[in-house]
Amino acid sequence: MKPVRLPASATLALPRWGLLLLAFVYILPGLLGRDPLQSDEAASFGIMWTMAHGNLHDWLSPNIVGLAMPEEGPLSFWLTATLIKLLGGTMGDVMAARLATISFFAIGATSIWFATYRLGRSPEAQPMQLAFGGQPEPKDYGRVLADGALLIYIGCIGLLQHSHETKAEALLVSLVALFIYVAIRYIETPGLLNGLFIGTTLGCMVLTRGWPVPLTLYLSLLACSFLLRLKVRPLLLHLSVALIAAVAITLLWPFCITLSPSVDNVPFTAWLTWNQAQVGWPNLDAARFFLKNGLLFFWPAWPFAIWATYAWRRQWHNRHIALPFCLIGALGFLALTSPSTHEASLLPLLPPLAILAAFGLPTMKRGAINAVDWFSVMALSACAAFIWMGWLAKQTGWPTWLARNVQKLTPGYIPELNLIALFAALCATAAWLLIVYWRLSRHPRVLWRAVVLSASGVILCWTLLATLWLPWINYGKSYAGVAQQISSRLPSRDSCINAYIRPASRASLAHLGKLHFSQPDSMKCDYLLIQDQLNRSKQKNDPIVLPDGSGKWQLIWRGRRPNERDERFHLFQRKN
Secondary structure, eight states, X not given: OOSOOOOGGGGOOOOHHHHHHHHHHHHSTTSSSOOOOSHHHHHHHHHHHHHHTSOHHHHHSOEETTEEOOSSOSHHHHHHHHHHHHHHHHHOHHHHHHHHXXXXXHHHHHHHHHHHHHHHHSGGGSOOOOTTSOOOOHHHHHHHHHHHHHHHHHHOHHHHHXXXXXXXXXXHHHHXXXXXXXXXXXXXXXXXXXXXXXXXXXXXXXHHHOSHHHHHHHHHHHHHHHHTTOOHHHHHHHHHHHHHHHHHHHTHHHHHHHHOTTOOSHHHHHHHHHHHTXXXXXXXXXXXXXXXXXXXXXXXXXXXXXXXXXXXXXXXXXXXXXXXXXXXXXXHHHHHTOSSOOGGGTGGGHHHXXXXXXXXXXXXXXXXXXXXXXXXXXXXXHHHHHHHHHHHHHHHOOSXXXXXXXXXXXXXXXXXXXXXXXXXXXXXXXXXXXXXHHHHHHOOOXXXXXXXXXXXXXXXHHHHHHHHSHHHHHHHHOSHHHHHHHHHHSSSTTOEEEEEOOHHHHHHHHHHHOOEEOOTTOOOSSEEEEETTTTTTSOXXXXXXXXXXXXXXXXXXXXXXXXOTTOOEEEEEEOO
């Protein structure tokens, strides 16, 4: 017996313009008016920027101004570097790179919607027939489930930061969503072409961030196909074609390396070594990280996904439950085997969780939906109120204790009133109040009512941060001030610098300050830049002898970013 009993009135879809507006408002804030701030994002941008302004060697051997970066894979860097090369002169390198971020999000969101739509139209997913008719049509039911899945996906806390950063993870999570879509197409109509689409998606995924995730997805699809009782012989043939296509796409990179006389096989070999280090045995550290961070990272998807699994437990062999459940189980196990505790191991779980959660919407009781809504209203409204209060303290100095703490974090920052940003923040807040009023006053019965508050509240808080607080965050986190101070100490922009700094710092200083760094481990330059705790015990203007005995250096500048108290940069000049 099916767990869903719905009238057609509950499957009214969101207006297309409303869904597109939510997606647009979600992805646009945070991409304008800032430099690459997080360490991983700055390092990734440095690779793309080096490719766009470099030669064939830089494209085949990812690096940051000479510093080799063999991790992850080159595909997302190739795509973004192409946009920088084509559009960087018109809109700037950073904004050209962020066009790729917007494109990656669009691929993921579209794939989530169409994957859920196809599953929602399947006969086994349909609600029970009502005694006197009036049940929804399969097309309408599929649309409203797809709307719900997209709202859940947008509302996931874990996706928020990663979908706005210029990193490989943004492409990876979208490719996982695309894989689910092409897998559903294959399950509906098995064939060589759909098998080829699966292999192409997996190959792109390998070149984006290694083989562990695509291999896990491939084995999950194979297991799910047996569970769904697809014909064995054609299945093995089609998935063999998919595997061959994935391997062929992966080998394009080393093949191009072999054809290039200026590049050896070191980048590809180092990449394979990095891949092997991403998988280990299940360990307690990974389990603790998963449990500690997963509750917030996967919110609001996990309550609906758990309920969907329970409500549809007697139909577990149907494709709309079996496929996302198999993928969640396999990717969850992969996350538990990760030797490094990093949010990148949790990201691939978001697309299948959002899809499975959508099928929990029509089965949840009104009381459970109201509980989720009240939590969203209280938690996200409190978060938005705190953001507004902090901005008010920053601008006016009241409340005094909060303004003092804000000033302490970024000494020297002078707040400015941006009327356009303030207007956008006020519009976002007004829209949130209207949505809350509509939800609480009209008590709508449409399925997506359970997640519209979660998605809208997340968008509100992100928009407030990206409008009211972005100048303050950019001032404290950006390397622009450090780059300017270093440049002022050099006789010219072409001055050669030996750098012992982090990859993110190397990327940001090279881009923002146009500094000329030597190859790693080279000591031929007249200037030396060292980061963090190194040589902190030395006093200003004291000569420093490096451990390798290569010469004496004079400290000519010391500085840091405003809100990074533990970070120090030391610039030395070689003594004659």
